[in-house]
Amino acid sequence: VRSLLVRAANAPVDLLVRGETGTGKELVARELHRLSNRAGGPFVAVNTAALPESLLESELFGHVKGAFTGADRDREGVFRRAHHGTLFLDEIGDLPLTAQAKLLRTLQERQVIPVGTEQPMDVDVRVISATHQPLEEQITEGRFRRDLYYRQRGFEIVLPPLRTRKDDVLMLAHSFLEREAEQQSRPIPELARDAVAAMISHDWPGNVRELEQAIVAAIAICDQPILHAADLGLVVRQTADTDPFAAYLDKPFADAKAQLIEAFERAMLSAALHRANGN
Secondary structure (H helix, E strand, O other): HHHHHHOOOOOOOOOEEOOOOOOOOOHHHHHHHHHHHHOOOOEEEEEHHOOOOOHHHHHHHHHHOOOOOOOOOOOOOOOOOOOOOEEEOOOOOOOOHHHHHHHHHHHHHEEEEEEEOOOOEEEOEEEEEOOOOOOHEEEEEEEEOHHHHHHHOEEEEEEOOOHHHHHHHHHHHHHHHHHHHHOOOOOOOEEEHHHHHHHOOOOOOOHHHHHHHHHHHHHHOOOEEEEOHHOOOOOOOOOOOOOOHHOOOOOOHHHHHHHHHHHHHHHHHHHHHHOOOOO
16 A cells, blocks of 8 residues: 555546545545645545535535525635645545536536636645445446546555454554553553454454554553453454464373474475465
């Protein structure tokens, strides 16, 4: 993903970031902005799914005073606020079809027409869209415009869910531990063995955001130097997959030790052969 970010940072196209909730789509968008030649301009983020449909057009494209009841002053809209910078449109898959048509025109023309006027205004903005929705299915069902889909995915970055990259769990956990301990002026706690096992076995349906919140809550409520699975709100699954010794605990010590060493050597040799392409 980081390699893609570097390559895409200054590509002269809009981007689409896809991934489940909590995988870090806005983090990716902010990093793209930081790496780009627009870094000196504004970064404006808006969650389109959180906006009422009645206010969506005004929020995106702005309005003029008197355009509708309650419009007591002009409003720029996020496209104009992001002029010479980057606009991050989160949850683009939840946009209603009427707003999709107007967004498509804006992306094509790089002009916005505020509500209450027919006067187009030029905008110089790079748009990064994000969604957790299966857009291809939405297109088939008539809930998302095919032309908008191809227009906004000039460059696509897909973020894998945390359950498919378990090697990242402990790295992320230690990063969050260090950050939160510093912010709360506390020593960095250690992770007990049961906490490590529970974190690796957990599927993390909320992805990185869920892991982060578990660490934040644990440090806030636990004053012990070691965090256990219960402190993280997790349950240890005692299976052969999470406990490497589970299959040997009922055997005589000498037999278990010999079998464990043999399994370890086999795994190391297999890994070495794989790295050397079988040579």
